[in-house]
Amino acid sequence: MNRRRVIGKILASVGTLLFVVVFNFFLFRVVESDPVANLYRGRNLSQEQREELRREFGLDGSQAEQFARYVVQTAQLNLGRSYVSNEPVASEIARRAWPTVALVGVSALLSALIGILIGIVAAWRRGSKTDYVSTGFTMTTYSMPDFWLGMLLLLVFAVGLGWFPVGGIADPQTGGGLERLIDQAHHIVLPAATLTLAYLGEYALIMRSSLLDTMREDYLLLARAKGLRDVAVRNRHAVPNALLPVTTLLAINIGFVLSGAIAVETIFSWPGLGLATFEALSGPDLPMLQGLFLVFSAAVIVANLAADLLYSYLDPRVRTA
Amino acid sequence: MSAAPRPAAPLLAVRGLAVTYAGSGGGVPAVRGVSLDLAPGETLGLAGESGCGKSTLAGAILRLLPRGTAVTGEVLLDGEDVLAMRPGRLRAVRWTEASIVLQGALHSLNPVQRIGAQIVEAIELHEPRLGRGAVRARVAELLELVGIPADRASDYPHRLSGGQRQRVLIALALACRPRLLIADEPTTALDVMVQAQVLRLLARLQEELGLAVLFVTHDLSTLAAVCRRIAVMYAGRIVEEGPSDEVFRAPAHPYTRALAAAFPVIGDPAFRRHPSGLPGDPPDPRELPSGCPFHPRCPLAQPECPDVDVRLRPAGAGRAAACVLVEPA
Numbered sequence: 192m193n194r195r196r197v198i199g200k201i202l203a204s205v206g207t208l209l210f211v212v213v214f215n216f217f218l219f220r221v222v223e224s225d226p227v228a229n230l231y232r233g234r235n236l237s238q239e240q241r242e243e244l245r246r247e248f249g250l251d252g253s254q255a256e257q258f259a260r261y262v263v264q265t266a267q268l269n270l271g272r273s274y275v276s277n278e279p280v281a282s283e284i285a286r287r288a289w290p291t292v293a294l295v296g297v298s299a300l301l302s303a304l305i306g307i308l309i310g311i312v313a314a315w316r317r318g319s320k321t322d323y324v325s326t327g328f329t330m331t332t333y334s335m336p337d338f339w340l341g342m343l344l345l346l347v348f349a350v351g352l353g354w355f356p357v358g359g360i361a362d363p364q365t366g367g368g369l370e371r372l373i374d375q376a377h378h379i380v381l382p383a384a385t386l387t388l389a390y391l392g393e394y395a396l397i398m399r400s401s402l403l404d405t406m407r408e409d410y411l412l413l414a415r416a417k418g419l420r421d422v423a424v425r426n427r428h429a430v431p432n433a434l435l436p437v438t439t440l441l442a443i444n445i446g447f448v449l450s451g452a453i454a455v456e457t458i459f460s461w462p463g464l465g466l467a468t469f470e471a472l473s474g475p476d477l478p479m480l481q482g483l484f485l486v487f488s489a490a491v492i493v494a495n496l497a498a499d500l501l502y503s504y505l506d507p508r509v510r511t512a
Numbered sequence: 513m514s515a516a517p518r519p520a521a522p523l524l525a526v527r528g529l530a531v532t533y534a535g536s537g538g539g540v541p542a543v544r545g546v547s548l549d550l551a552p553g554e555t556l557g558l559a560g561e562s563g564c565g566k567s568t569l570a571g572a573i574l575r576l577l578p579r580g581t582a583v584t585g586e587v588l589l590d591g592e593d594v595l596a597m598r599p600g601r602l603r604a605v606r607w608t609e610a611s612i613v614l615q616g617a618l619h620s621l622n623p624v625q626r627i628g629a630q631i632v633e634a635i636e637l638h639e640p641r642l643g644r645g646a647v648r649a650r651v652a653e654l655l656e657l658v659g660i661p662a663d664r665a666s667d668y669p670h671r672l673s674g675g676q677r678q679r680v681l682i683a684l685a686l687a688c689r690p691r692l693l694i695a696d697e698p699t700t701a702l703d704v705m706v707q708a709q710v711l712r713l714l715a716r717l718q719e720e721l722g723l724a725v726l727f728v729t730h731d732l733s734t735l736a737a738v739c740r741r742i743a744v745m746y747a748g749r750i751v752e753e754g755p756s757d758e759v760f761r762a763p764a765h766p767y768t769r770a771l772a773a774a775f776p777v778i779g780d781p782a783f784r785r786h787p788s789g790l791p792g793d794p795p796d797p798r799e800l801p802s803g804c805p806f807h808p809r810c811p812l813a814q815p816e817c818p819d820v821d822v823r824l825r826p827a828g829a830g831r832a833a834a835c836v837l838v839e840p841a
Contacts (some may be wrong), residue, residue, distance in 0.1 A: 216670035409619040409620040410619065413681075414612065416607065418573055419633075428622050432624055435624075506623075
């Protein structure tokens with residue numbers, strides 16, 4: 192019964208993914224009827240050359256033929272070729288995924304960790320000065336747009352103080368090995384700080400309210416009556432229960448942050464998927480965009496599935512329901 | 513029938529306890545000067561409508577009330593004042609000297625921990641030198657004591673029925689072999705059959721283990737069945753006290769009379785046609801009526817009642833009541 196639920200959830204996610212694949216095809220067909228005409232605007236192309244380009248881009252034949260070809264190719268992880276670089280989109284995405292995974296991974300973990308800790312302290316000392324200060328701080332960062340926060344940090348710490356590089360992932364002149372790793376760590380500080388600050392508020396606020404709800408529960412009174420120290424009551428009984436909604440949020444956010452880093456990556460010229468999206472938009476590099484949309488959607492779907500499975504692992508009530 | 517002679521050293525002695533909750537616009541006096549004694553192995557029932565302060569009193573004994581609540585008076589547990597204890601001593605006394613079965617049976621267990629682990633936690637906290645096997649054996653013994661198979665220890669609370677959860681809570685309360693058990697409305701959330709089961713269990717355990725039990729409920733009829741002595745609370749004070757069968761049969765205070773009459777006599781057609789309830793609501797502790805706080809609802813109110821702050825006075829052997837109509841014998 193348990194296994195059936197898991198399989199059901201996986202199948203539902205696969206179904207959603209298939210829908211996205213289909214939707215993606217039509218979305219880009221609605222956007223533009225003739226990319227070749229658009230891309231080679233102002234150049235004199237013979238009819239043969241046009242036909243040749245159309246075939247190269249996979250735009251020949253009827254809509255149904257195109258769709259069939261698209262489905263088969265997507266199933267083979269062939270996402271077409273970029274209009275701009277003429278590289279396969281799949282390898283382009285794979286190459287640019289790592290910087291994003293590093294940036295998003297670091298900032299998602301940091302924002303969750305810091306946010307949760309702030310939320311715990313604020314809730315446990317509700318109404319204290321600590322609570323007011325930390326809630327005020329998180330409210331402020333939560334309401335700041337990430338691109339604005341990024342520009343602010345860039346201006347102050349890179350342009351003004353010169354503590355950190357203005358952009359990019361590494362200085363082209365640095366050597367390899369450890370030296371390169373340190374250089375990359377230096378480069379990641381500002382974009383990661385931006386994303387961390389932008390996202391920790393959400394965790395802090397949700398953790399705070401979740402813990403405040405939990406603190407009214409009878410089992411905490413009972414834990415205190417047993418003779419447990421306050422800290423033990425908090426860490427063993429209150430926090431594990433209050434963390435449940437936050438874990439879901441974290442899993443879902445990781446899915447969204449992949450695509451949500453577009454603005455921050457663009458500001459810091461971080462060569463990840465977000466910057467790739469920005470570049471593809473200005474092309475417009477339709478196959479690249481199509482591929483990116485697919486990857487972003489897949490990330491959200493997978494993250495949702497992970498959240499679902501994780502929640503049922505953490506909460507025994509969901510497991511058997 | 514005469515009351516048993518009172519042992520000299522009470523296990524629990526509450527002296528002039530007053531509890532005022534912090535509230536916006538002044539404190540809320542929930543308990544206003546309560547004194548009571550409970551001898552080792554004795555059962556005392558504490559009855560009253562919701563809001564009369566009985567649960568507050570139960571919580572005050574182990575200092576479980578919210579921060580900012582003003583508690584004055586003395587709570588002597590085995591001669592030691594709980595209210596004056598340092599935090600470390602208080603934590604050591606909790607669960608080993610006195611434990612509590614909380615009101616909300618369905619929400620008093622941590623939903624993400626196995627019930628066995630929740631019992632183990634209490635034992636390991638207070639008896640850290642006990643070996644793992646001994647702890648496990650104690651958990652099994654406790655669960656079987658309350659009629660739950662020992663292998664259910666690995667179940668999560670939501671797998672148990674309401675009655676089972678309540679029995680787990682009782683087992684949990686007995687984990688460190690306390691001498692005093694405070695049972696705060698232990699049967700309120702349960703259906704009638706399960707209520708009877710839990711009551712029988714409590715009575716049996718009380719007898720087998722020689723527990724002193726402070727039994728808090730609004731249900732006077734259950735008290736009469738389980739407790740030898742009862743105290744009736746109204747508006748933060750005890751208004752009547754005595755052996756339960758006598759208090760139940762011949763109440764001295766008009767409030768006790770109304771409370772006793774409010775419970776249906778099963779099978780009595782007269783009661784079905786004229787159920788006797790108590791008119792009005794319990795008073796708001798922030799705006800207590802002057803004099804005897806019961807006088808606005810009292811069918812026997814005298815002209816002097818709004819002015820006389822009447823205290824408990826003797827009302828027969830081992831009995832006391834706070835009413836101007838009670839003449840000292």
